[in-house]
Amino acid sequence: MTGRDEYYNRSKQEGYRARSAYKLKQLDEAAGLFAPGDVVVDLGAAPGGWLQVAAEAVGDAGSVVGVDLQRIRSLDHDNVETIRGDMTEDGTADRLRDVVGAAGADAVVSDMAPNMTGEYSVDHARSIHLARQALGVARDLLSPGGDLVVKAFDGPDLADLRADMEESFEYVRSIRPDASRDSSSEVYLVAKGYLTAPVAAGDELTVEVVDQGNEGDGIARVEGFTVFVPGAEVGDRVDVRIDDVKPRFAFAERRD
Missing domain, CATH: 2.40.50.140 (Nucleic acid-binding proteins)
Incomplete structure (x- = not known):
């Protein structure tokens, strides 16, 4: 049985909307992303597999907010709210801030990927652009010590993205979940410990x-x-x- 068949079949058997749910499960296991009571923002949340995983992890005391241009069918989780919109538009960003609240989010996760062209350099550049959008949302919404997960395709611009993330977090690590397809060049950058200090090392x-x-x-x-x-x-x-x-x-x- 191929890895693809394994995770596809498991998603059907266990009630997850997408095989990608197991990527987030494995990222959480590796990096300790979620705790009961956390507030989580999921960017590019359709069809909802990551929302399901996050909702289970934070429990009834927590909350999960999903944002996507596509409509997300209602989930059987009372702690999930969805917003249909484009995060580059002020209206969508304002709605997300209102839902998250003044205390901020404990984690921002993004599985956003570009529409594939088949031209590697273009797809890589677009994936980096989407990851940077998620980084901007994280800097706007995360509470001190919060975490960020972004997906990007491996390539020449990945190092610069990671360096920019390292400026705002205690540390950044690269993780490739087992649930990623063997043929995919995707990698997840996991940034831990959002820094909001008015001082920096060396000051x-x-x-x-x-x-x-x-x-x-x-x-x-x-x-x-x-x-x-x-x-x-x-x-x-x-x-x-x-x-x-x-x-x-x-x-x-x-x-x-």
Whole structure:
């Protein structure tokens, strides 16, 4: 039995709308994308296989929002909402923001792919363009520490896309699920830990220590963002260099 037959048959037997559902399952298993109660945005969601997987993973306490130009038939999941529209249009983006809410999304996933022309360079470039659209949505909607998954076709522009994603996340890894067809050049870039900090690694600044951490480090605030400063006490004003940035805090080293 071929891999294609295996996942096609499993999707029919287990009630998923597309064999691609197993790609998302495998991505979740590999990268820990979803947790109960999460808010997930699925771009290019038709026919709904990824919506089904995400809805099961986040449970009744979570919610999943799917967006596609095509109509998505209703799903037997109360925690799924769909929007029919083009994400490049302001109206669709505004509707999505309203549904997601001010707290933002925990994950944005995209299985968007271009209409295939059969010309590899064109299909590759178009897939990168769609992945960049998803990256833009993620930067707009993700809460600190959120995750992004995008599909792209392997090729010369993939490295630049990955580098751009790395600027906004703790790390990015490339995953090719077993459920991908052997003949496909598709690859999924999984970005973990969305960074919304007002500081970046290498920044040099002067901070005032306003609190003390449990491990003895001083705590400074930069636009409300926590920066840990070793060997500093409350009231100290010190020159620091940002050493490492996490979604909700950063570590600094003293320069004095």
